[in-house]
Amino acid sequence: MTPAKPHRILLDRVSVYADEAAAFMRRRRVSRRPFARLYYPHGRSADHAQDSRSGAELFVAAGRLIEVAGKKPKR
Amino acid sequence: MPDAAATAPPSGESAAAALEFLAEMSPDLRGAAILGPEGEVLAATEGDEGRWEDDAAALFAAADEAEGAPVEQVHIATEQGEVFAIRNAGLAAVSVTERFALASLMLFDLRSVLRQLATPDLGTPEGTKSRKGEK
Numbered sequence: 001m002t003p004a005k006p007h008r009i010l011l012d013r014v015s016v017y018a019d020e021a022a023a024f025m026r027r028r029r030v031s032r033r034p035f036a037r038l039y040y041p042h043g044r045s046a047d048h049a050q051d052s053r054s055g056a057e058l059f060v061a062a063g064r065l066i067e068v069a070g071k072k073p074k075r
Numbered sequence: 076m077p078d079a080a081a082t083a084p085p086s087g088e089s090a091a092a093a094l095e096f097l098a099e100m101s102p103d104l105r106g107a108a109i110l111g112p113e114g115e116v117l118a119a120t121e122g123d124e125g126r127w128e129d130d131a132a133a134l135f136a137a138a139d140e141a142e143g144a145p146v147e148q149v150h151i152a153t154e155q156g157e158v159f160a161i162r163n164a165g166l167a168a169v170s171v172t173e174r175f176a177l178a179s180l181m182l183f184d185l186r187s188v189l190r191q192l193a194t195p196d197l198g199t200p201e202g203t204k205s206r207k208g209e210k
Contacts, residue, residue: 029175032152038138039148046142054141061134062151062158068126069106069156069171 034059084111084166085192090118093188097170100184103177105156107170107185109192114167131169134160150178161185164193 036048036058048055085093090109098104098120108119108127114135116124138146138160149160152174159181160169166189172181 032175034151034153036151037149038141038146039150040142040144041147048141054137057137058134058141058149058151059153061130061137062153063155064126064130065134065158065169066105066153066156066171068122068130070121072103072105072173 036062085117085195087117089192089195093192094118094120097184097188101170101172101176101181103172103175103181105171105173107168109189110167110169112165117166127169131160131167134158134169135162135167148182150182159185161189163189166193 034050036050036055037045038048038058039045048058050056050059094107094109097107104120106120106122108124108131109117110128110131111117114128114132116128116131119127134149135146138149145162146160147162149158151158154174156174157172157176157178158169159172159178161167161182163186168185168189170181170185
């Protein structure tokens with residue numbers, strides 16, 4: 001049996017990684033829910049749920065900004 | 076509204092040029108604004124500047140109030156799009172992108188743009204190059 005050519009092995013390996021990455025992105029798009037994340041100095045961060053009081057205020061403010069930005073301009 | 080390290084605000088022209096640069100680098104960008112030390116709009120993409128100012132102020136106020144401490148960065152992802160806001164070098168910037176924009180890159184670009192506006196002798200924001208075509 002002839003061993004596989006090295007470049008073939010490399011291509012197979014790359015395509016496996018590409019498939020994995022594509023699957024990851026698909027899962028991310030499907031499973032990702034709205035969130036509000038705040039970052040503070042020294043690397044601390046905090047998530048605020050949409051149904052919390054602070055989260056609701058953040059989502060309202062974000063919604064207004066999305067409205068003012070409008071649609072993506074055609075370039 | 077911006078952080079404490081406020082310096083002389085950059086001109087509207089340089090802020091507008093920085094926004095243009097940001098739009099060039101970020102294919103997912105829908106709109107953005109750069110705010111001066113007092114929260115005033117120095118430059119904004121399409122849209123009413125007064126609304127950018129009011130809505131950015133409301134966002135930072137809500138974010139600061141959430142935990143009773145001033146925030147450095149904000150990232151809110153909704154079904155309609157994503158909002159990023161950042162304070163750096165006495166200035167602030169807000170941007171609205173398509174869903175699933177790359178958050179770390181967007182925040183990095185915003186921070187670079189603000190840093191460059193605050194210290195123009197730094198030149199082009201470091202490590203930035205066009206991401207058009209990247210997905």
